[in-house]
Amino acid sequence: MNFLRWIDVELPIVQAPMAGVSTCEMAAAVSNAGGLGSIAVGSVDAAAARQMIAEVRARTQRPFNVNLFVHAPPASDATREAAWLKTLAPLFAELGAAPPSTLSAIYKSFVDDDDMLTTLVELAPPVVSFHFGLPGADRIAALKAAGCVLLSTATNLAEAEAASAAGIDAVVAQGFEAGGHRGMFDPSAPDDCLSTMALTRLLVKRSGLPVIAAGGIMDGRGIAAALDLGAVAAQLGTAFIACPESAADEAYRHALTGHGGWHTSMIAAISGRSARCLANRFTDWAAVNVDLAIPDYPIAYAAGKAIHAAAKAAGEYGFGAQWAGQGAPLARSMPAAELVATLEAELAAVNGRPFE
Structure with a gap:
């Protein structure tokens, strides 16, 4: 059939x-x-x-x-999660925000x-x-x-x-x-x-x-x-x-056919699992910090979402989970x-x- x-x-x-x-x-x-x-x-x-x-x-x-x-x-690991938040702290500080005190599975x-x-x-x-x-x-x-x-x-x-x-x-x-x-x-x-x-x-x-x-x-x-x-x-x-x-959001839509759409990246730093994303400030940061121990998915995603929220509040849209495939410029x-x-x-x- x-x-x-x-x-x-x-x-x-x-x-x-x-x-x-x-x-x-x-x-x-x-x-x-x-x-x-x-x-x-x-x-x-x-x-x-x-x-x-x-x-x-x-x-x-x-x-x-x-x-x-x-x-x-996910397996929660308080030590690894605290180390991840410490690693992200400078990014949060740059955005005028503090990282979460703890992380947990978001779903x-x-x-x-x-x-x-x-x-x-x-x-x-x-x-x-x-x-x-x-x-x-x-x-x-x-x-x-x-x-x-x-x-x-x-x-x-x-x-x-x-x-x-x-x-x-x-x-x-x-x-x-x-x-x-x-x-x-x-x-x-x-x-x-x-x-x-x-x-x-x-x-x-x-x-x-x-x-x-x-x-x-x-x-x-x-x-x-x-x-x-x-x-x-x-x-x-x-x-x-x-x-x-x-x-x-509008920034995500605009990024599809911009620089980020032509240079998508496969990274795990946003959520704890590999995912293809439009190139942005977070993917650039992740590319330099590839050897860091990331918490399990979706525990790490709690931090990824928090930094995106802090960035948007500061008028910065380069830290979002802007998932997209390699054909993005054809959108x-x-x-x-x-x-x-x-x-x-x-x-x-x-x-x-x-x-x-």
């Missing part, structure tokens, strides 16, 4: 679930336009997730995706979030996706029993094979070009840094799962290339940041539905016919 037809999606376009950027309005607009819209609930609790799912359902009758973070629960992993599981089983969103790893077999079984189609990010073949063995329905091949957090199951393992093109083709040939290509795809030609590699769809995140429905500012229509037209022009 055609995977897109199975989940009742008309176009091979998936809007990436970008925590802090994607919104319910955006997800619904993409779904209404024929793609698969997405919301990210990994950084919120079950009550907020319930509200977000209800809002999307109030805006669209079409399928949509709910994304979860499945990272290993839970789906690994042990029973309230989130209960909420999702009850509400049964059409599609549920996992980032950073896979939940336990009992959680996967519960979501499948509720009728949810399950997706998982994979950055290499071993992760895709694990997803297949666990009963995941399709895999998102996250190339190294992609913006935001690397979806590696084990962040301490070597990263092969596979490109979207190489990874997509490898997973199409070897994983046994439908593959959604992700990373650096910004237009219809990019989608066509992914489909030519055997992917069933392409996932775009950075392409939607400039849409008015995005939650990105276009238009409503999400218009962007989906534009992507569809571009894809049709490459194919010489509408997508079927």
Whole structure:
């Protein structure tokens, strides 16, 4: 069976679930336009997730995706966290602020979030996706029993094979070009840094799962290339940041096509896990301090968010988590539905016919 037809999606376009950027309005607009819209609930609790799912359902009758973070629960280390805050103290001082006195995990992993599981089983969103790893077999079984189609990010073949063995329905091949957090199951393992093109083709040939290509795809030609590699769809995140429905602030939007967009960096200093970000003052600082011991994700993120808040209060926007992929300069500012229509037209022009 055609995977897109199975989940009742008309176009091979998936809007990436970008925590802090994607919104319910955006997800619904993409779904209404024929793609698969997405919301990210990994950084919120079950009550907020319930509200977000209800809002999307109030805006669209079409399928949509709910994304979860499945990272290993962090190990708190007071000594390491205090040392990290001491390291950041000069940056806070430069911004006229003091660092937090302590750090703690700012949100839970789906690994042990029973309230989130209960909420999702009850509400049964059409599609549920996992980032950073896979939940336990009992959680996967519960979501499948509720009728949810399950997706998982994979950055290499071993992760895709694990997803297949666990009963995941399709895999998102996250190339190294992609913006935001690397979806590696084990962040301490070597990263092969596979490109979207190489990874997509490898997973199409070897994983046994439908593959959604992700990373650096910004237009219809990019989608066509992914489909030519055997992917069933392409996932775009950075392409939607400039849409008015995005939650990105004006500085973030402006930076997409500025210096930072041409020089994205993969760093861990902001959150505690490697993520691709627009080049800014924080990434420049991190590049010089690469050997520092960073607290576990998402404990380190509490400091990253605090320094960004202090910077914004001082009128400085160079310390934000401005996640973006290597195709950032190709971003276009238009409503999400218009962007989906534009992507569809571009894809049709490459194919010489509408997508079927």
